[in-house]
Amino acid sequence: VVLSFGPFLWPALIHASEFVIEEKEDIFKIQSCPAFLMFQNAAYLADMTFELPCLCKPEDVTSVVWYYQKDLGKGHTKVLSDFHGTKILDASQLRAGLDIQSRFRILMFSLLVLNAQPQDSGHYMCGSVKGDYFYGYDIDVQSYKNAHITFKEKEEKPMLDVETKTYKVFTSYWNWTVCDRCGVRGEQRRIGLCYIRSPYLYFRYKKILTNVVSCGSGAVPRRYQHILKKRKTEIMIRSCFVPCATRYPSIEGEKFIFDVFGFTNDKNKKTPQVPVQTHIHAIGYPLTIACPDARAEHAVAWDKGRRPLYREEYMVGVNRSMRLYIDQGNHLVFRAIQLNDIGTYYCWREGQLMAGIRLRIGLPPRIHRNFTDEESIFAMQTILSTYFILTLIFIFLKCMKCCNYYFDCF
Template identity: 25%
Template structure:
């Protein structure tokens, strides 16, 4: 009987001891995951804070190997200097998102979303340099980078491109173009990260940048009312100057299309005419959001319109000042010459009159003496003061 009681007591003690650790555990918030995301410079990017409450206390901290500092939100400081100040000026909070305008490669780092003192999300961001962007369009005989050859033994690093999905066609009802982005990624052992983050794993910066692929597309227009285009803004340019027309709201992440005087302009069409005296092209760094004209000529006058996502965004009327005709220029030269001659005549007459007046007032006056004898007096140096 005693043996049975001892067994039961031992089982009860083990059960109690087994539940002690669980009783001592305090439930807390789940761990915050770290997301690694690549972006392309010269364009905006956004980070969404999942589960972030719209309480007005949402703010974002930034760190790049140093102390985390608030760059956007109600507690963002105003005394930052250097690159951090520039990053703060280009950052803003839109509800539960952080938007960084005109991103730069040095904006890479750790972004942390906080709601008060609670950490909501963490993002390890790499901004890949758009100046190393490789653009390809098979219709023009341009090919992508492809996968680099296998690394040598002992260095298990493989570089490749991770493609996003195709964007929508940039226009409807006529042949257009669509694009997709490719980000540089590397695989080192079991790690697959954006190329710029491989330096943190002990690897050198890879000699490879992002990619942009373009192809021809054609879609029918949906049955919806298209809003009228905005009123054109006049852009004045001098002949021979360089002009850039920027489409508001456009970026490499959105479909952007252009037209001139109602004629669609595509990347392929403009590249075929790059040999002309006046070159037109779409800036690849912004995915065609900027329309560039080099050596502006009189033939470039016209009305330029752009669309973003199939909706009108802006209109520009390019105007060049009229150069004066040779006849008008000759008349202007004659008028200026006559004015100079007349001014010189008046100046000469004024100087001559002043000299005569000065000589007349300062000439010694004769002194009458008895016996009709006159003697000249020494000129008085103070005599002309009152004149």
Template identity: 50%
Template sequence: MKIISIVAFLSFLSMSFNYEIAEEESVFEKMVCPAFLVFENVAYLADMTFELPCNCKPEEVNSVVWYFQKDLGHNETRVLTDFNGTKIIDSSDIKTGSDIMNRFAIRMFSLIIFQSQVEDSGHYICGSAKGDFFYGYDIDVQPSEGAHLAFIDIDQKPLSDMETATYKIFSSFWAWGKCDRCDIRGEQTRIGLCYFKSQYLFTRYRTPMPHVVSCGSAAIPRRFRGILNVRKTEVVVRSCYEPCPKTPSPLEGKHSIFEVVSALEEKQLNLAVPIQYYSHPLGYPLTLMCPGTRPEHSVAWDKSTFQLYRSQYMAGVNKSMRVFIDHGNHLRFKYIEHDDKGIYYCWQQGKKVAGFRLSISYRSKRARKFSDPETQFAFKTVLTSYIFITAIFIVLHLLKCVRYFFKIPHN
């Protein structure tokens, strides 16, 4: 790895990271770093937040530096540090699609990547500013877009395994998520990531099972990479039912006047969760995000008393859907219509947590941009119509020419 220049630049940094926790020190005392740096293969789904612990380091090292390299042996190496040995950020301030340098934190020697993206796949190395390497990861972030959907209730099945004499491609499924609603019919989801089994893997990578790595791992020889492009991440959905937990009633005489008034107001307005008010212009896209949720959470959406089940509204069920739930559990509108106004509720881990009262507004006239969804729709419609009319024109003239040149003269 050609990171000597970067290491030389950082060699003057002797960062003091004074965390004196006996438990952490005892762990590092027991775990010995490998003499030859190997990489532990770990797979995640896009948009997830994950943590990479520095599983071993010398006891005298009080701070670590994390390095990122897309492919081993390449010149480009990124140093993930703020030169103090730690970087604390608020995950709620992170924008989707932002660079990895704005989405990481170092806490207690561990590297945390927020809202991971497919581009974050690569090699992560825990080391020191002097160029000593302690532990390595081979991270594979698999895309959620275009995932294969299977709904158990209508007898749809996951993808079949692909197996030959030299390799096997299959999906490794996580455990079923929590039922996303209570006291009414809910849904559970299960994520399946792509894995590859072969005897021809590179030995520098530590695999979760013998001869098995995730499909995006660098341990797979290049000659097998092409066949992996056709395999997709899988999402399996099934119905479920779970009763809502009963809250214990307070003892008699323990009610305060404020609690009684709040309960009466809540019952009168039929509101069980806090409501946010949204005013959105007609014809423009909108994305609603359930507060405090992560992609691995079980999230459901309702419009008033109408349930938006994934079997009908999940991204990928129908390409022409205007309203759908994406794989990050967001409720998305390609463009807002009059009928979209109303109250939308979101559930998190089987509990209704928030509501959004959506009203429709009218935006003043402005210059259209090509990036506007309605502009792109109009452009595609006009272009498709033009191509269709041109094709009919050409076909008619070709038929006329054929008839002219091959016409048999009358005697």
């Protein structure tokens, strides 16, 4: 279930004099393409959306084509455009249920990768229709599954660096996110991705720093790859408090102390005035709720009514037996809906209360089976196969009995 609400449009009178047209210098006139194709290394977290600009091209080229290759020099090269910037041309990858057009977008000369996954890692090149390459990227999309999670309040320690004479494996951390709530105790998240420093990296890759690339880069020699597979993405969580700008004023110190222990000192607190959507879901079935316009790198929080669902208790990986948890993509996940899940769930994004979903429980839908359904076909195949095997066993036993009787007579 994805909550989305349309923007409010307010009429306004705009005068042409308010706009100033600026002529910017064409980047392609000052940026020359390298004579030898190099690959710029960049690392991203799974479920992120990122843009790859084509930073150079000849002036006479009016449109570019994007190419993708998983491993450099191995396998065929995919064309990520049909020369109109709409879809992939690799017909071998087309299958039922796969929405190709929702995975890539091409804006002018840039490639936009939506909700990137670890399998999207590889080499991206912009070039011409004839197959001439202008600029290349070495993209490493690191998974957040089985991430190493640490909570600062629990004084948990991050993973240690691994250093030898020939390489050093370490974690490079992003900045802390903004506080995911305001007016009450919130949480901040910090993501760390895996990097390696070594003088033995392949020379065709542009490094972020001297001899430093992400762990999934094509610049890493094969002899190091089995070591890097054991390294996990790191996520750090800490508590925070920020006052709300206007709508939810509170006394910082007193409010924070109360919220730390799960209480509130505001008895007149009203239900938040945000858009609420009602959803009826069948009991016993899984459900995943996403916050509107939220991405994996955003600061997102969830509340059930007035009770905050803190990552300290509900983050995936904290307890493997959890039926309700928040995954690393900021989704609220129910393994199986139960009666006690009835309620209104609110989501925060970047410290602002965004929307709510009123969850109601319904009976499972009645399913009418046909003989052409996949489940019916599988059931009939299983029954007939079992009947055939039992028939063969029966005939074999009968033959053995007849043979035994025949040899006893002689």
